[in-house]
Amino acid sequence: MSGNTFGLLFSVTNFGESHGPAIGCVIDGCPPGMDLSVEDIQPELDRRRPGTSKFVTQRNEADQVEILSGVYEGKTTGTPIALLIRNTDQRSKDYGDILQTFRPGHADYSYWRKYGLRDPRGGGRSSARLTAPTVAAGAVARKWLREKFGIEFRGCMTQIGELEIPFESWEHVPNNPFFAPVADTSALERYMEALRKSGDSCGARLRVTATHVPAGLGEPLYDKLDADIAHAMMGLNAVKGVEIGAGFAAVSDKGSTHGDTLTPEGFVGNKAGGVLGGISTGQDIEVSIAIKPTSSILVPRASIDTAGQATELITKGRHDPCVGIRATPIAEALLALVLMDHALRHRAQCGDVHLSQPAIPGHVA
Structure with missing residues (x-):
């Protein structure tokens, strides 16, 4: 199976299965x-881990990370950093009933057609459990970017199911299990409680930002910064849509109002989401992602088995009624990995161009 490594100069190779002994990653290029x-x-990892509230899966994994290599006497050595997270709370018997059937909305059928077999235990490689190593790798990237440029990453939920969540303040995000930017989450709690009792699931919309990003990151055409951001976000389980800046709202805008005006003091507006021509402008990077409803639900659904015969199934086990609830730290990590890779790529190609210089007079990059 290929396609498990992300990044060019800061590359992360993800390994493991949902119900295997451990999951992890190898970071090369730090x-x-x-x-x-x-x-x-x-x-x-603690922000992402399961079992933290009644609104997410009750699989109770500590997600304790171990650093196996690449660090000596507390400092990175420049060699590959291996990170390991042991699985301790698997219940593979929950998946015994789906050995020969395909869950609608899951990767069961496509994996089976591609490889001729599949690991049904918790989804195997297609499980959201495999996002934990991504978050671990993202933490390494976040630290380097913070120390080098002062870049900070934040994310929040802006919609869950049909409920839109108004933005009040970033300070509310760490204080509730939804990563919602509001003080009162009682409406979200009631909505999720009813959804959980019904055995159904819902989707979500998340916003992720990076601040203090220097101008000049990214490359023209196929390696555009926003293209790589979209590529990374679409690699997150259940993501079906990515917007940079104004996103699809740009369709109904006019050219006379859509372009972010430049003034001696800086940009007016940020509909471009911090990227022009595939290269960062020094503005905040603004990303929005759409996450589909969880496919593992207790509502009976029609499907087929490996013999092509019609069948009906429900998905047992412990699952998030909305996978978007725990996805904010993952999306932040993915954005950090993209910016880390592009920062190193810029340093390799354009080392004589100082990213810390103001992009335009009066504008602090």
């Missing part, structure tokens, strides 16, 4: 000399 310990990585 610059040497950066202080790095488990304490730098674990807080991000």
Whole structure:
């Protein structure tokens, strides 16, 4: 199976299965000399881990990360960094009934057609469990970018099911299980409680931003910064749509109002989402993603088995009624991995161009 490595100069290879003994990743290309310990990585994994509220899967994984290589006396050595997260709460028996059937909306059928077999335990490689190593790798990238440029990453939920969530303040996001930017989440709780009791699921929309991004990251045409961001976000389980800046709202806009005006003081507006011509402008990177409803639900659905015969099934086990609830830290990590890779690529090609210089008079990149 190919397609498990992301990034060019800062590359991350993800390995493991949902119900295997462990999952993890190997990071290649991290610059040497950066202080790095488990304490730098674990807080991000704790934000993503399952079992943290009644609104997410009750699979209780500690998600304790281990650094196996690439760090000596507390500093990165420039050699591959291997990160391991052991699985401790698998219940593979929950999937015994679907060995010969395909769950609608899942990767069961497509994996079976491609490889001739599949691992049904928790979805195997297609499980959202495999996003934990991504978050761990993203924590390494976040630290380097913060120390080098002061870049910070934030994310929040802006819609769950049919409920739109108004933006009040970033300070509310860490204080509720939805990563919602509002003080009162009682309406979201009631909605999820009814959904859970019905055995159904819903989708979500998330917003992710990166601030203090220097101008000049990204490359023309096929390696555009926004193209790589979209590529990364579509690699996240259940993502079916990605918008940069105004996104699809640009369709109904006019050219006279859509372009972000430049003034001696800087840009007016950010409909471009911080990227022009595939290269960062020094503005905030703004990304929005759409996540589909969880496919594992208790509502009976029609399907077929491996013999092509009609059947009906429900999906047992412990599942998130909305996978978007825990996806914010993952989307932040993916954005960090893209910017980290492009920062190193810029340094390799354009080392004489100082990213810290103001892009335009009066504008701090």
